[in-house]
Amino acid sequence: MLAAAAALGIDRLDAQLLLLHALGRPGSERAWLLAHDTDTLPDTIREACERLFMRRLAGEPVAYLVGEKEFHGLGLLVDARVLVPRPDTETLVEWALHCLDGRGTPAVLDLGTGSGAIALAIAHARPDARVAAVDASAEALAVARANADRLGLTVRFAQADWLEGADGGLDLIVSNPPYIVAGDPHLAALRHEPLQALVSGADGLDDIRRIVQSAPGHLAPDGWLLLEHGYDQAEAVRQLLAGRGFVQTQSRDDLAGIARCSGGIWPGVK
Known part of the structure; x- marks a missing residue:
């Protein structure tokens, strides 16, 4: 065969x-x-x-055909209701865990959780963390909850539009939001995955703008906001963060050496 x-x-x-x-x-x-x-x-x-x-x-992803995908050492159930977790997103998880070093029982929120990959990886690595995760899709949340149950990990899930109704005083907000430009020719190769989890306006940054604008109202002083983005969006995302008042804005490279994640610290009210 x-x-x-x-x-x-x-x-x-x-x-x-x-x-x-x-x-x-x-x-x-x-x-x-x-x-x-x-x-x-x-x-x-x-x-x-x-x-x-x-x-x-x-063109169907192998993960959909076999019903699971490994992510950060965890076996996750996946199907067409959620994006397939990518190895590059493990860069975001590793950075998130580094940002939590030295913080006891940190409060973490994963936005647009999909299969729950990021939230569950953090909960697994930091059992003391208070991890919450939201998604606008009830179908995606059903997959995430099934993964949490299967893995025996505690994450508080809720259906919400990004930070709508989120708690305050968070140590970390992390997200792999939609960031592909509408009409991008690469979308054809992703046609089996949920479009709403991929596309974000004419420049791919609509959802990232919303998150950057709203996040300070939910972060504790010195809390981090970390975002995954497209291969050519790092500078634009850092500018958005700095323009909103985040400090120590920086990016991290993925496995291919591409700046795939950007983030910064919210200094609190000055």
Whole structure:
């Protein structure tokens, strides 16, 4: 089956994960798959695998096809109600955890939580943190709550439009909001994922502007706001932060060395 997938142009890792899924085995068992490379597949498994290959060729993410994605060491349930968590977003989580160093029982809010990836990763790494997460989509929140239950992690979820109704005195607000420009040609490759979680106006910054404008009303003095953004938006986001009064504005690079996240500290009322 792997040779057939290669002939179709399917990435080898993708094909291995899909074959393991068809076999009812976890994606972590790639070594098992290699050890049984010459085994004969039952027709039912072969047919199921072929259907998965065709769906992958049509552009469906592997995570949707197998129903899960690993993020920051956590196995998350995912489907078409939420974006697929990307490895680059782990940069945002690592920065968030660094910002929480030395803060006891910090209050954290994840905006636009989707699958719950960021909030759950923080809750897992900092069990003492009081983590809340919001999303405008009730369907996305259902996925996030299912992940929290599955992982046994405590996060307070709520349906809200960004910071509407959020608590004050937060040590950290973190978000991977929509940031793609409307009409961007790259959207075609993301057609299976929820558009409302991807696109944000003519320059991709509409939602980031709203968050930057509202966040100071909810942050404690010296609280951080951290935002993921597009590959070419770091300078614009830093300018928005500085213009709103944030200090120590800076960016962090993703795994490819691209400035993928920007943030700053709210100094409080001067």
